Amino acid sequence: MGKIRENLWSVVVAGIFLGVLVAYLFTFQVPAATWGVVYWFGEYKRTHEEPGLKFRWPTPIEEVELLDQRVRLFDTRLQENLTRDKNNLLVKITTGWKITDPRKFINRLRTEVEAEKNIRSRVENVYNKTLGEYYFYELVNTDYAQQQETFREFEQKMRMRLNEELQQADYGVAVDVLAVQQMTFPASVSEKVFNRMIRERETESKAYRAEGESEYRSTVSEAETEANKILAKARAEAQIKRGQGDAEAAEHYKVFKENPELANLLREIQSLRQILAEQRTTLVLSTEDLPFHLLREKEPLGESGTGSAAGTE
Amino acid sequence: MTDEHVMDRVEEEPTPPPPQEQDAAYKTLADALRTAFLVLKIGMALAVFIFLLQGFFLVSPSETALVKRFGAFAEDTPGTPRIYKPGGPYYAIPVIDKVVRVPMGDNEIVMDTEFWTAPQTAEGVESIPGALMPGVDHYTISGDANIVHTKWQVKYKVQPAGALGPYYFLTTFAEQATGEVEQLTGRPVVRSGPEQLLRDLFRSAVLRVSAGLHIDEILTGDPDKTPFQDRVRRAVQDALEANRAGITLTGASLIEKAPPEVTKPAFDEVSNARADKQARISEADAKARELLNAAAADADVIVNDAQKYKDNVASAAESDAENIRRLLDRFPDDPKGLRIYLRQYHREVLAEVLAKTRHYVVRPGETWYLTGRTPEEMQGKK
Numbered sequence A: 001m002g003k004i005r006e007n008l009w010s011v012v013v014a015g016i017f018l019g020v021l022v023a024y025l026f027t028f029q030v031p032a033a034t035w036g037v038v039y040w041f042g043e044y045k046r047t048h049e050e051p052g053l054k055f056r057w058p059t060p061i062e063e064v065e066l067l068d069q070r071v072r073l074f075d076t077r078l079q080e081n082l083t084r085d086k087n088n089l090l091v092k093i094t095t096g097w098k099i100t101d102p103r104k105f106i107n108r109l110r111t112e113v114e115a116e117k118n119i120r121s122r123v124e125n126v127y128n129k130t131l132g133e134y135y136f137y138e139l140v141n142t143d144y145a146q147q148q149e150t151f152r153e154f155e156q157k158m159r160m161r162l163n164e165e166l167q168q169a170d171y172g173v174a175v176d177v178l179a180v181q182q183m184t185f186p187a188s189v190s191e192k193v194f195n196r197m198i199r200e201r202e203t204e205s206k207a208y209r210a211e212g213e214s215e216y217r218s219t220v221s222e223a224e225t226e227a228n229k230i231l232a233k234a235r236a237e238a239q240i241k242r243g244q245g246d247a248e249a250a251e252h253y254k255v256f257k258e259n260p261e262l263a264n265l266l267r268e269i270q271s272l273r274q275i276l277a278e279q280r281t282t283l284v285l286s287t288e289d290l291p292f293h294l295l296r297e298k299e300p301l302g303e304s305g306t307g308s309a310a311g312t313e
Numbered sequence B: 001m002t003d004e005h006v007m008d009r010v011e012e013e014p015t016p017p018p019p020q021e022q023d024a025a026y027k028t029l030a031d032a033l034r035t036a037f038l039v040l041k042i043g044m045a046l047a048v049f050i051f052l053l054q055g056f057f058l059v060s061p062s063e064t065a066l067v068k069r070f071g072a073f074a075e076d077t078p079g080t081p082r083i084y085k086p087g088g089p090y091y092a093i094p095v096i097d098k099v100v101r102v103p104m105g106d107n108e109i110v111m112d113t114e115f116w117t118a119p120q121t122a123e124g125v126e127s128i129p130g131a132l133m134p135g136v137d138h139y140t141i142s143g144d145a146n147i148v149h150t151k152w153q154v155k156y157k158v159q160p161a162g163a164l165g166p167y168y169f170l171t172t173f174a175e176q177a178t179g180e181v182e183q184l185t186g187r188p189v190v191r192s193g194p195e196q197l198l199r200d201l202f203r204s205a206v207l208r209v210s211a212g213l214h215i216d217e218i219l220t221g222d223p224d225k226t227p228f229q230d231r232v233r234r235a236v237q238d239a240l241e242a243n244r245a246g247i248t249l250t251g252a253s254l255i256e257k258a259p260p261e262v263t264k265p266a267f268d269e270v271s272n273a274r275a276d277k278q279a280r281i282s283e284a285d286a287k288a289r290e291l292l293n294a295a296a297a298d299a300d301v302i303v304n305d306a307q308k309y310k311d312n313v314a315s316a317a318e319s320d321a322e323n324i325r326r327l328l329d330r331f332p333d334d335p336k337g338l339r340i341y342l343r344q345y346h347r348e349v350l351a352e353v354l355a356k357t358r359h360y361v362v363r364p365g366e367t368w369y370l371t372g373r374t375p376e377e378m379q380g381k382k
Helices: A002-006 A008-026 A102-108 A112-131 A144-169 A187-258 A260-275 B003-012 B019-053 B165-171 B193-210 B215-219 B228-243 B261-330 B335-356 B367-371 B375-381
Strands: A027-030 A034-040 A043-048 A052-055 A062-068 A072-075 A079-082 A088-099 A173-184 A282-286 B056-059 B063-069 B075-077 B087-091 B097-103 B107-111 B147-158 B176-181 B188-191 B247-258 B358-362
Touching: A008 A027, A008 B019, A027 A034, A034 A102, A043 A102, A062 A102, A072 A112, A072 B193, A079 A112, A088 A112, A088 B193, A112 A144, A112 A173, A144 A173, A144 B193, A173 B193, A173 B228, A187 A260, A187 B147, A187 B261, A260 B261, A260 B335, B056 B063, B063 B165, B097 B165, B107 B193, B147 B165, B147 B193, B147 B215, B165 B247, B188 B193, B193 B228, B193 B247, B215 B247, B228 B247, B261 B335
Parallel strands: A282 B358
Antiparallel strands: A027 A052, A034 A043, A034 A062, A072 A088, A079 A088, A088 A173, B056 B087, B063 B097, B107 B147, B147 B247, B176 B188
16 A cells, blocks of 8 residues: 555556556447447447447457438439320439438448448339329429429429338338439420420510500500590681681671671772782782873863862762 | 685675665665656646647637537537537537537538530530530429529528537538549548538429429519529528528529520510510600690691681771771761762872882783783784
8 A cells, every 4th residue: 555655646647548448448439410339249239329438348349330320412313204294304313311220221231332222223213103193294384383382292202102112121211301403304305395495485576576566556546546536626616716706706797787888998998908018019000090190191180170080089 | 616616706706885885876866766757747747737728729700619528519408419609718628529610601602504504515425406415404494394594603501509500510411522522632522411402402492493483484583473583592491491401591693594595596586576565665655645746736726726817807807897987986977078088098008008019000001011012013923
């Protein structure tokens, strides 16, 4: 005891090193989201699901294998198949799988590569079978709500069938994610689709232009009708006004009846003034007319001296 | 050899130092060793202390951290992992604990080939002119069975610590090898599981949503309906939440969209036709306005002319009537006086008119003078 006390530090250090060695030999860590599978002399013994520090016997008594609990993703190849209405489609599917039972997984599949190979072939089989139950127009159409529901149902059906097959095969794996990530036509079909798209667009262009022309004719025709109505209304109004003017004039012209000859004379004089108001008029007058009789060679006043001459008085 | 020789030999060996000298040497050695061990102990203690100091760590503003102890995440309460928010200093026991950092900033993915034609046909793939090669050229099918190309920019980030985003980010989906290699280090490029899931779900969402929309809704949009990219964004976010991948979509922008190259002229023609239709409608409106304005102006003229006629006729009649009335009132019972007045008035008007006109006064029978020819000449012509 005394000697131990004297060499306490050495004992402690030695104890630490021994502890580390024991820990290394007799324990192992199971990381989060990982299965810790323990083999006893190569035979499956147990599985640790919870992460942390676990006990084991040193190698070769017990060996440990770590398996990822997380989901792994892979894509299938682009696969061609027919819909129910015989439309060719090439589809690529994303699949996410995970280990659900490590013991079964190890017994039946052993490695992730083998697991992926098996699941991939089953995905392709399930896809082939399921696609043949749907019409092309069920998966692709412009009724958005209905189309989305059908497409989701298509993917869910494939996933459900796939998980049933995997369960029956007792692989100890399950598919968590299954989604169609690529859907295309064969090359020859895409060419036909282009031609149809071009024809549809040509029809659409013609329709737009025809609509524009029709709209033009309709609008102009309506405007012409409306214009005619406006003019007709104006003419009617003008007719009324002229009539009112004439009626008003007629009222004033009643006074003409008191002396029609005077009224005519005044109107004639006024007309003369208006007609001959332009300076371009040329008149040819006779010396017989008043007062031009004064221009004759005869004595203007005549024999009587009264100045009477040919012409009116 | 006899014992005496042995004894002689023994007697000849050097004699050991006396006991007192032996103790001093041992003491010196022991002291030296003691000192050495002391220094060693201090050194080891110091090394252990410095080693333990390595356990302190900080978390930068753009990340969070989790601590694994013997592989298991440290927990606040059973089932709830402890997530270290930006700041610190925090402590993790060296060797036993391992700090795992999770970047929380925005990440951007540009998806510019997933739904687009390849720049050139891949080697070994026989191309068909005017056709798209499956597996090489990519696109989506619209709800009316047309083909459309799109390019996207996607942004995501890890969900906040409150939603255990960093924990799910690390524990739900396994990393994926991309098949590419880092140029500098030569190491294979590995993508996080959640990001790979996002890429796959995004492709799936674009494909599925496209298959439910008319191509015009994808290319030009419909103001009465939810935009194409909003539908995709919603579909992806729903799928991410259902898979509990620990990430959230922060942005999904449709950066380019186009019909197949060979159909583009036809689509452009539709745009032109649409523009032509609008132009024709505008022309019609302008023409209609022109017709109506002209009709309105003509109508005004017609009505105004009629109004002028009415005013003039009534006014002239009134004036004439007024003149007559005035004359009749001035010469009520004097027809001779009225006649004289009128003759004078007639001459005044004549003078006024002659002043404004060119006039010739000729004797009766001498109008031939104005023609410049004699009557005989005029008769000769006949």
